[in-house]
Amino acid sequence: MEFFRYTKTFNFMGKSKIAMVLSIVLLLGSYLLLATKGLNYGVDFAGGTIVQVKYDTVAPIDTMREKLKSNEIFAGATITEFGSPDEVVIRMKTTTGNVTVDVGDITRESLKGTGNYEIRRVDIVGPTVGAELKEKGIMSLLLAIIGILIYVAFRFEWRFAVASIFALIHDISIALGAITLVGLDVNLDVLAALLTILGYSLNDTIIVFDRIREGVSGSKKTDLTDIVNESVTRTLARTTLTSLTTFFVVFTLFMFGGEIIHAFAFTLLVGVVVGTYSSIFVASPILIWFGFDVKNYHVKLAQKAKREAEKQRMRDQYESGVM
Amino acid sequence: MGKLNYRIVIFSLAIVFGIFFSVPSLFQLQDGKKVTLGLDLQGGLHMLLGVKTEEATKSRIKSITASIKRFSDRKDILIDELKFDESSVSFALLDADDTKQMKEYLAEIDGAKISVNGEVFSLILTNEEIAKTEEEAVDQAIETIRNRLDQFGLAEPVVARQGKDKILVQLAGIKTAEDEQRARELISRAAKLELMAVDEDRFARVNNMSDSDAAEYGDVILADAKHPAIKYLVKEIPILDGNMLTDASVGFDKNNRPLINFKLNAEGAEIFGDFTGKNVGKRLAVVLDGKVYSAPNINERIGGGSGQISGNYTVMEAKDLSIALRSGALLAPIYLMEKRSVGPSLGADSIKASMVALIGGFILVIIFMVVYYRLAGIIANIALVANLFIILAVMSLFGATLTLPGMAGIVLTVGMAVDANVIISERIRELIYEGKSMHRAIEDGYSNAMRAILDANITTLIAAVVLYVYGTGAIKGFAITISIGILASMITAILGTQGIYQMLESKIQKSKNNRLWFGIKG
Numbered sequence: 001m002e003f004f005r006y007t008k009t010f011n012f013m014g015k016s017k018i019a020m021v022l023s024i025v026l027l028l029g030s031y032l033l034l035a036t037k038g039l040n041y042g043v044d045f046a047g048g049t050i051v052q053v054k055y056d057t058v059a060p061i062d063t064m065r066e067k068l069k070s071n072e073i074f075a076g077a078t079i080t081e082f083g084s085p086d087e088v089v090i091r092m093k094t095t096t097g098n099v100t101v102d103v104g105d106i107t108r109e110s111l112k113g114t115g116n117y118e119i120r121r122v123d124i125v126g127p128t129v130g131a132e133l134k135e136k137g138i139m140s141l142l143l144a145i146i147g148i149l150i151y152v153a154f155r156f157e158w159r160f161a162v163a164s165i166f167a168l169i170h171d172i173s174i175a176l177g178a179i180t181l182v183g184l185d186v187n188l189d190v191l192a193a194l195l196t197i198l199g200y201s202l203n204d205t206i207i208v209f210d211r212i213r214e215g216v217s218g219s220k221k222t223d224l225t226d227i228v229n230e231s232v233t234r235t236l237a238r239t240t241l242t243s244l245t246t247f248f249v250v251f252t253l254f255m256f257g258g259e260i261i262h263a264f265a266f267t268l269l270v271g272v273v274v275g276t277y278s279s280i281f282v283a284s285p286i287l288i289w290f291g292f293d294v295k296n297y298h299v300k301l302a303q304k305a306k307r308e309a310e311k312q313r314m315r316d317q318y319e320s321g322v323m
Numbered sequence: 324m325g326k327l328n329y330r331i332v333i334f335s336l337a338i339v340f341g342i343f344f345s346v347p348s349l350f351q352l353q354d355g356k357k358v359t360l361g362l363d364l365q366g367g368l369h370m371l372l373g374v375k376t377e378e379a380t381k382s383r384i385k386s387i388t389a390s391i392k393r394f395s396d397r398k399d400i401l402i403d404e405l406k407f408d409e410s411s412v413s414f415a416l417l418d419a420d421d422t423k424q425m426k427e428y429l430a431e432i433d434g435a436k437i438s439v440n441g442e443v444f445s446l447i448l449t450n451e452e453i454a455k456t457e458e459e460a461v462d463q464a465i466e467t468i469r470n471r472l473d474q475f476g477l478a479e480p481v482v483a484r485q486g487k488d489k490i491l492v493q494l495a496g497i498k499t500a501e502d503e504q505r506a507r508e509l510i511s512r513a514a515k516l517e518l519m520a521v522d523e524d525r526f527a528r529v530n531n532m533s534d535s536d537a538a539e540y541g542d543v544i545l546a547d548a549k550h551p552a553i554k555y556l557v558k559e560i561p562i563l564d565g566n567m568l569t570d571a572s573v574g575f576d577k578n579n580r581p582l583i584n585f586k587l588n589a590e591g592a593e594i595f596g597d598f599t600g601k602n603v604g605k606r607l608a609v610v611l612d613g614k615v616y617s618a619p620n621i622n623e624r625i626g627g628g629s630g631q632i633s634g635n636y637t638v639m640e641a642k643d644l645s646i647a648l649r650s651g652a653l654l655a656p657i658y659l660m661e662k663r664s665v666g667p668s669l670g671a672d673s674i675k676a677s678m679v680a681l682i683g684g685f686i687l688v689i690i691f692m693v694v695y696y697r698l699a700g701i702i703a704n705i706a707l708v709a710n711l712f713i714i715l716a717v718m719s720l721f722g723a724t725l726t727l728p729g730m731a732g733i734v735l736t737v738g739m740a741v742d743a744n745v746i747i748s749e750r751i752r753e754l755i756y757e758g759k760s761m762h763r764a765i766e767d768g769y770s771n772a773m774r775a776i777l778d779a780n781i782t783t784l785i786a787a788v789v790l791y792v793y794g795t796g797a798i799k800g801f802a803i804t805i806s807i808g809i810l811a812s813m814i815t816a817i818l819g820t821q822g823i824y825q826m827l828e829s830k831i832q833k834s835k836n837n838r839l840w841f842g843i844k845g
Contacts, residue, residue, distance in 0.1 A: 256676060
């Protein structure tokens with residue numbers, strides 16, 4: 001099968017202005033959402049308590065609310081359906097420090113008389129732990145970005161590194177925007193998904209950049225835009241295919257992975273789409289705008305080759321004993 | 324069969340390794356190393372506990388105070404106004420002749436700074452000593468909790484230090500909320516046993532006294548364990564505490580109600596004997612965790628150093644309490660910082676859901692690859708299956724924990740591992756379009772694709788490693804599976820598939836059927 005065989009070179013960079021407008025609109029929209037509605041931090045980062053209760057019939061949410069009202073520990077608690085009508089999640093901002101009797105135990109006691117239920121999950125995250133997890137989370141995103149920046153700068157050139165970081169920030173921002181739009185709880189799993197997007201989107205970008213690198217050093221062409229268009233076109237089949245296979249699995253995860261993995265899968269789903277788009281329409285144009293100079297690069301490559309040759313000559317001389 | 328080459332040898336070894344070491348986990352064999360399921364998949368309790376280390380310093384001061392009192396009683400040294408606060412003790416020495424003897428005794432106390440101002444002695448713990456005490460309190464809490472859980476009878480409890488003063492406790496295999504609460508009670512119980520003298524002179528006024536009134540006489544007011552309304556006035560400085568306890572076990576009284584028998588060590592027995600001998604007719608309060616369990620009359624000197632704690636408990640409670648006493652008191656109280664508790668049924672649901680996603684995604688990718696690439700797709704699929712086995716084998720060997728995010732990582736690996744083969748196959752197709760022979764196209768296709776695959780994999784690995792270092796709990800599992808998946812794909816998807824092509828080289832050269840091999844025309 002050759003669905004994705006592209007024989008003529010597409011003028012992707014000619015569309016980069018339209019893409020830029022689209023990206024800016026998406027980015028502004030995301031930042032606006034983040035600024036107004038804000039991220040909905042879950043218990044992992046904000047601290048608080050989650051109690052997941054499963055009934056053997058439809059959960060009597062109103063009766064539950066009524067029962068929980070009697071104890072002030074549940075002030076401000078929200079009860080929402082979780083995946084199916086017989087399963088609910090009670091979310092509270094409060095936590096308890098007592099090891100022996102905690103909010104989970106109190107909930108179990110308070111719900112007595114609402115039917116047959118089973119407490120399936122209790123998550124209590126104290127405020128100091130939440131703050132620490134948040135700090136570590138932000139640290140991990142920053143460290144991953146810095147590590148990648150250094151690696152790409154080392155393997156390619158600094159402009160490639162900066163362009164790929166722009167693409168990453170673009171992807172993460174839009175993913176965060178989408179999370180805010182849907183109102184998902186941001187927990188550790190979402191952070192893991194964001195880091196995966198980081199890796200995935202970069203994967204895509206690097207495949208394209210590798211072609212550009214190859215095109216730059218291999219061809220006589222000096223117009224970067226032409227080289228980029230050609231490289232993107234030549235990797236397009238791969239980009240489409242891998243995005244599709246990854247999309248398949250993430251989509252099955254999203255559909256059948258269960259409620260617990262829902263936020264994770266959703267974030268990835270957005271990430272796969274945005275990451276694919278950004279490697280073509282964000283990272284590559286930025287490389288051009290940064291004025292990556294093909295001629296200069298050729299000169300540098302030539303100099304590097306010369307230095308290598310010189311070194312080799314010295315080594316040969318040394319080995320043959322002529323000094 | 325085609326010719327053997329080093330690639331196919333390594334690939335075959337990897338497959339054998341993968342299958343061999345994943346068998347124990349796949350079939351849940353008794354023997355062999357297996358993957359541990361995370362608490363989120365098998366159900367269980369995860370807790371992060373904080374230690375109130377400042378309480379350990381306080382209790383160290385309290386026991387120094389008690390020993391000063393015992394020393395002066397024994398040597399008939401008259402002291403007055405023996406007082407203590409958070410980190411210091413002070414008292415007045417009435418007879419200056421005893422100064423030398425008292426100074427010698429105090430000098431033996433580790434980590435304390437002693438100053439004498441006229442007749443007033445004061446003893447302050449040094450900062451190093453406080454730090455050491457706090458450090459020891461955490462160590463001791465870990466040791467104690469581990470001891471208690473070992474005796475509780477759960478399989479492989481995890482008790483580990485986190486950071487400076489936090490303790491991680493992980494209990495797998497807790498089945499019910501009642502079991503969980505019992506385990507938590509056992510862990511958090513201070514189990515601080517104190518034998519205290521009842522202040523008989525002022526006891527009658529106990530109900531009209533405030534805590535500060537009591538403090539003026541060096542007393543404290545403690546409530547009865549069974550009937551909180553009943554108050555006891557006891558001397559604040561205990562006669563002895565649980566440090567000197569050597570054993571505790573469940574026994575029964577004459578009405579067949581459970582009680583706890585305890586034994587003291589030689590030093591404790593001596594102190595106990597001395598005290599009871601001198602205080603016949605008075606009462607002795609048995610205090611556990613700040614509550615009075617009984618306050619029997621001392622009828623005669625009690626030697627032998629054993630005693631009983633009677634209370635209104637069930638056999639189960641008495642058993643847990645004796646475990647707690649035997650494992651020693653917690654020097655400092657602990658509190659809950661984080662708790663994650665997953666019921667076994669939820670864990671089972673999560674396994675089911677993620678297996679459906681894994682198998683579903685896997686089948687979709689497999690079919691897609693065959694339809695699109697024909698034989699090249701089948702070769703890529705062999706590599707993919709091998710990859711899954713290797714992930715499982717490596718995890719089993721290292722006893723790594725498979726969590727729900729870890730499952731997601733495996734699902735994702737399925738999508739990303741075929742990426743290498745897609746890149747290679749597309750490169751090969753390109754070269755065939757250019758008119759290269761299939762043999763040349765395969766050779767060059769691999770070398771052209773290599774750089775891109777390496778760079779892409781290494782950057783993903785960077786993100787995964789950061790996630791492992793900074794991630795907590797279940798998230799670490801995601802980083803592990805992704806990392807192993809990427810590394811394994813270097814052997815399977817790159818080395819292995821090229822080995823297969825090399826092995827089939829003669830067939831490829833004969834067939835010249837591009838459609839069959841790479842799914843393209845011509």
